[in-house]
Amino acid sequence: MSNTPEPSNLPTSTSGPSEHDGSGEGSASVLLSLRGISKNFGAVQAIQNVNLDVVDGQVTALIGDNGAGKSVLIKTISGIWAPSSGHIYWKGEEIHVHTPRNATDLGIATVYQDLALCDNLDIVQNMYLGREETKFSMLDEIKMELATNQLLKDLSVSTVKSVRQLVASLSGGQRQAIAVARAVMRDSQLVILDEPTAALGVSQTAQVLQLIRTLSSRGITVLVISHNLNDVFTVADRIAVMHLGTLCSSGPASNYDTASAVELITTGHSSRVPPSLLTSS
């Protein structure tokens, strides 16, 4: 395959971007569709021939063991690097994301584990960093503060005392919530969350999961990477499993249980899920 696929060079396989995804999902439309995505770093093949459909308005959980290629895959989607080969379709159109900016402009926001917050700035300042509201080319603090209050209220983030407190003073769950809220504020249609509940306590985790559900109910599509199968089965509508750089299975969450997920994560195969959900690799 060439490194820069021509827009006209549509995949010949049956799994092109379509209104209906391969697993018989009814009327749900596909927001983001990956076809034959591979990424290698020199001789190391990090991910290989990944086909994945992210269904509009649903929560898709991307699970897999360490080194399975989850992070490489989301970094490919969010423009950290270009895929070595393969095609990415956004609402049916082929796209080429070369920089994180490309991705955010399309409406793909990624919240990495480090959250990329400035500890020395307050919540409002972080929320609007890089796209401040201005009036007469001066910062319009009141407008930004009101909008931040409203957004946090909409997302039911109620644990924050004041949006003028420094991010440094927030708990892990609150920080995650602020990072997610910032992604939402930028009119993102797809929010990618990288291990949002790692390193969080029980109640903090519950808050973040609640936030993910809220996003979904607002029509925002979520792709969440997680190690924690409890979390995955709590929030995910769909599940995609990666194993050794390939996507070994994907489909509605109801077709999986903890045992089959563990089996897929560790071996890349499971007899407990319908064969139609398995990708032969």
Next chain:
Amino acid sequence: MVPVVVGLILLVVYFQIRNSVFLTSGNLVNLFVQATIFILLGMAEIWVLLLGEIDLSIGITSVLGGAIAVILVDAQIHLSWFLALPFSVLVVTAIGALYGIIVVRLRVPSFIVTLAGFLAFQGVLIYLVDDQGTGGTITVHEKVLYDLVYGDLTPMWTWLFVIACVAFMSYRMIKTDVSRRSSGLFTDPLALVISKVVMLVVAGLVLGIIFDANRGSFTALRGMPFAIPIDLAVLAFGTFILTKTKAGRYIYAIGGNKEAARRAGVRVERYRLLAFCLTGLMGGVGGLLYVSNLNGVNDGPSSTLTLYAIAAAVIGGTSLFGGRGKMMNAVVGGLIIGTIYNGMALLSMSASTQYIVTGIVLLAAVTIDSLARRNSSAVS
């Protein structure tokens, strides 16, 4: 900043008890003028400190700028002051820009770049001064340059200026409070806002009286030295950039988390470069006041000026690690250094004592600040 202000008050009380001349109008005006230089250079330094960078050469480059101004307006070249003064500020700004380019593009640590600049520009300064053939000292002959520190507003203009400053600041405070209140946002209690305004008015009155009092011994000498409005204008400019513009917001963001700023779409390199230029710009203004105050430059420039600049910023509460600080920090820090400098001279203490005390105050201020910060973060 509260512990530092308390420290300043304690210093003032101490010096006043030891020598009752300390709180006289003549001495206070003198103190303010001495402090303006520390304040200006401290404000200059804050721009790079906010990024987590440092400028070790600001004391030398600013004096170099001042020396250029002195030479240009001198009898030989006789350039008009309104060309010479901006030009010298521009030179110092350009040096800042050069540092910025080397730090940002070539990724050389600012500590090294400005250390090299400190040595190299010291050489340039000595060369320039010696080259005038006036025995290693050049003297200010030009009236405007001389008047920057030694000229005064008339008493009437002094009062008008003080009233305008107090009115403007009160207006800003009240307006912010009113618009936050009407938007339903959290505000300080009304009593606090009112007491702040009252304090501002009292401070304005006290300053007006100090500057208005006759402090001359032979002829009457009244009014505010031009250095003070210059200092306040630079303070207002810096505070405006830092608190009201995107550039200021981005400088804080870069100092706090450069990678986060980059990912948020901030053009990190541009704003880092801008901060270095602003350091040069304010340093250039400081250099003009420096040569005006000393009435010239000699070829043995004080290498401690840079350290006083950094000390002023840090004593006032600016972090060396970036992301925390504001222009007012340099004002408080500069006033503390100016107070020590002035008070020790009044008590006829030796330069050695003065250095030791300034060192101890620097250490104490930063230690107290960091302890206070640790306690407050443990609470929240």
